Amino acid sequence: MTRNPQCPDALLARACRNALLPEEEEQLGAHLRRCDSCRVARLVATDFAHVPSVLPGDDQLIAQITARLTKRKRFSRPRAMVMSLIAAALIAFGALAAAWTARFARSHAPDQGAARAQTSAGIAAASAPTAIPTDPSAMTATAENPSSAIAPNAIGRERTGDDRRGHGDRIEHAEGTAKSLFAEANRLRSAGQVPEAIVAYRLLQEQFPHSFEANLSRVSMGSLLMGRSDAEPALAQFKRYLSSNPSGVLREEALFGEARALRALGRSSEELEAWNDLLAAYPGSVYAPMARARAQQLR
Amino acid sequence: MLRLVKSDAVANSEDPSSRSTGPRDELLPLMEALLRGDVVAKRTFLASVLPAMLRVVRRVLGSHHPDVEDVTQEAAVGLLRALGTFRRDCTVLHFACRIAVLASLAARRRHRFELSLYDSSEADVFNHTAADMPGPAENLASSRRRVILRELVDSLPNAQAEALVLHCVLGHSIDEIGRMTGVPTDTARSRVRLAKDALRFRVTNDPLLRELLRDEP
Numbered sequence: 001m002t003r004n005p006q007c008p009d010a011l012l013a014r015a016c017r018n019a020l021l022p023e024e025e026e027q028l029g030a031h032l033r034r035c036d037s038c039r040v041a042r043l044v045a046t047d048f049a050h051v052p053s054v055l056p057g058d059d060q061l062i063a064q065i066t067a068r069l070t071k072r073k074r075f076s077r078p079r080a081m082v083m084s085l086i087a088a089a090l091i092a093f094g095a096l097a098a099a100w101t102a103r104f105a106r107s108h109a110p111d112q113g114a115a116r117a118q119t120s121a122g123i124a125a126a127s128a129p130t131a132i133p134t135d136p137s138a139m140t141a142t143a144e145n146p147s148s149a150i151a152p153n154a155i156g157r158e159r160t161g162d163d164r165r166g167h168g169d170r171i172e173h174a175e176g177t178a179k180s181l182f183a184e185a186n187r188l189r190s191a192g193q194v195p196e197a198i199v200a201y202r203l204l205q206e207q208f209p210h211s212f213e214a215n216l217s218r219v220s221m222g223s224l225l226m227g228r229s230d231a232e233p234a235l236a237q238f239k240r241y242l243s244s245n246p247s248g249v250l251r252e253e254a255l256f257g258e259a260r261a262l263r264a265l266g267r268s269s270e271e272l273e274a275w276n277d278l279l280a281a282y283p284g285s286v287y288a289p290m291a292r293a294r295a296q297q298l299r
Numbered sequence: 300m301l302r303l304v305k306s307d308a309v310a311n312s313e314d315p316s317s318r319s320t321g322p323r324d325e326l327l328p329l330m331e332a333l334l335r336g337d338v339v340a341k342r343t344f345l346a347s348v349l350p351a352m353l354r355v356v357r358r359v360l361g362s363h364h365p366d367v368e369d370v371t372q373e374a375a376v377g378l379l380r381a382l383g384t385f386r387r388d389c390t391v392l393h394f395a396c397r398i399a400v401l402a403s404l405a406a407r408r409r410h411r412f413e414l415s416l417y418d419s420s421e422a423d424v425f426n427h428t429a430a431d432m433p434g435p436a437e438n439l440a441s442s443r444r445r446v447i448l449r450e451l452v453d454s455l456p457n458a459q460a461e462a463l464v465l466h467c468v469l470g471h472s473i474d475e476i477g478r479m480t481g482v483p484t485d486t487a488r489s490r491v492r493l494a495k496d497a498l499r500f501r502v503t504n505d506p507l508l509r510e511l512l513r514d515e516p
Contacts, residue, residue, distance in 0.1 A: 009466070009473045009491060016470025037495040040502045041467050044448050047441040048468045052362050053354035062353065065372045066345040069379065070338060179332075179339040186346060212328065213343065249325050249347060249392070284470060286354070 007038050016045045018283030054286045063190035178204060182213035194224055219250040222257045231264035256287045272298040326391035330382055345375060351392055352399035358468050359403035366406060374402035389478040397479045400464050407453050443508050447501050455494055462487060463494035
């Protein structure tokens with residue numbers, strides 16, 4: 001028999017990730033002895049597990065591709081262009097209306113003071129679409145960076161106490177700034193300006209400690225600090241990420257960083273624990289061979 | 300000082316229109332900001348998914364293949380274009396990896412001749428030497444099996460090739476493959492089964508492998 005119609009594909013997939021329990025390994029082993037197709041598939045999967053898929057210089061490569069793909073014409077989407085034109089038309093219409101109101105007031109008002117009051121009211125009314133846009137997509141299209149376009153209005157209304165949209169704009173402003181800071185820090189990091197990048201990440205974490213970007217930045221900053229042999233603060237960064245993101249997308253990298261930092265600090269028992277955590281959570285990780293080798297040394 | 304009161308991520312998790320049923324997908328808020336035209340979110344999103352996509356491309360083409368960068372970029376462009384059609388049946392990262400697989404397979408088919416030269420080159424064999432291989436013969440056999448799989452995916456129907464790579468090379472389960480490719484689980488299982496049979500046939504009938512490992516398939 002070369003193929004079993006009930007091949008345990010789930011076990012094969014988990015075997016690829018080195019995530020089988022001992023009894024599952026036995027179960028899969030028994031199946032592989034009977035099924036040629038699965039045996040060959042398992043063999044080939046093991047072969048591919050040995051292919052190095054992370055190489056030195058990947059950071060730069062990713063930064064280059066990202067830079068290329070984010071460099072674009074101002075209006076790459078026709079919809080954005082149309083919405084911008086509509087926004088511009090609204091503003092122009094508002095300005096014309098304000099001018100007309102002023103002229104009308106000047107020619108009909110009994111005194112100059114009343115005319116000035118009416119002019120102010122007209123301008124305020126005319127500029128309302130700019131101050132409180134009702135269509136988010138229109139706001140997006142009004143500037144290269146939508147967050148920066150929204151922010152001044154949000155701050156202005158907060159100061160005057162006329163915030164009809166509640167916290168909404170403040171949220172957008174804060175997130176926009178966190179994103180900008182994160183992007184700037186990443187740019188500095190890609191450009192090799194490590195001290196400046198660390199300052200930017202720190203600023204991000206201080207100003208927006210609970211933002212998505214600040215969380216992500218802890219792993220980047222930890223790696224940068226490790227590169228400068230600042231193992232203690234690097235460890236703090238990785239630990240903070242791990243504690244606040246138990247299932248974060250960068251958990252694998254954070255665990256790896258934590259183990260390296262502990263190694264640099266000579267805290268062997270904790271280091272062993274960190275390697276074990278990494279292996280338990282990501283048995284098929286690209287760091288797994290290193291983790292296994294180091295864990296073996298420490299045992 | 301302005302503070303985050305409620306993040307996009309939280310807002311999205313409360314969105315009843317969201318079709319994700321698994322754990323919260325951290326990349327969804329970024330993806331949505333990107334789709335709204337946020338350039339900074341686009342940069343962050345790419346920085347988050349490109350490492351995984353690069354790993355996939357390397358697995359399919361070979362670690363040191365000269366086209367790795369081009370194909371990764373091509374895959375990223377494809378991902379950005381396809382995000383608008385993303386149905387949220389799987390995670391954003393799985394979606395990105397699937398596109399990387401498709402881009403790599405397409406690149407292989409476009410440049411089949413050059414790739415076959417690369418596949419059989421010494422660079423691929425010796426750059427993939429693993430520390431835990433029992434000996435040179437097994438190492439060569441391992442490399443040969445990778446070459447066989449890569450050549451096989453060039454000749455298999457697209458859907459089977461994709462399923463084979465997702466299952467055997469990237470270790471995705473049948474359920475995951477079904478969600479990633481948008482087909483019923485039974486269809487995904489059938490594709491994997493057919494591709495595995497083809498792989499078995501190629502591996503067991505390869506004369507070089509027979510020579511290298513007389514006891515192995």
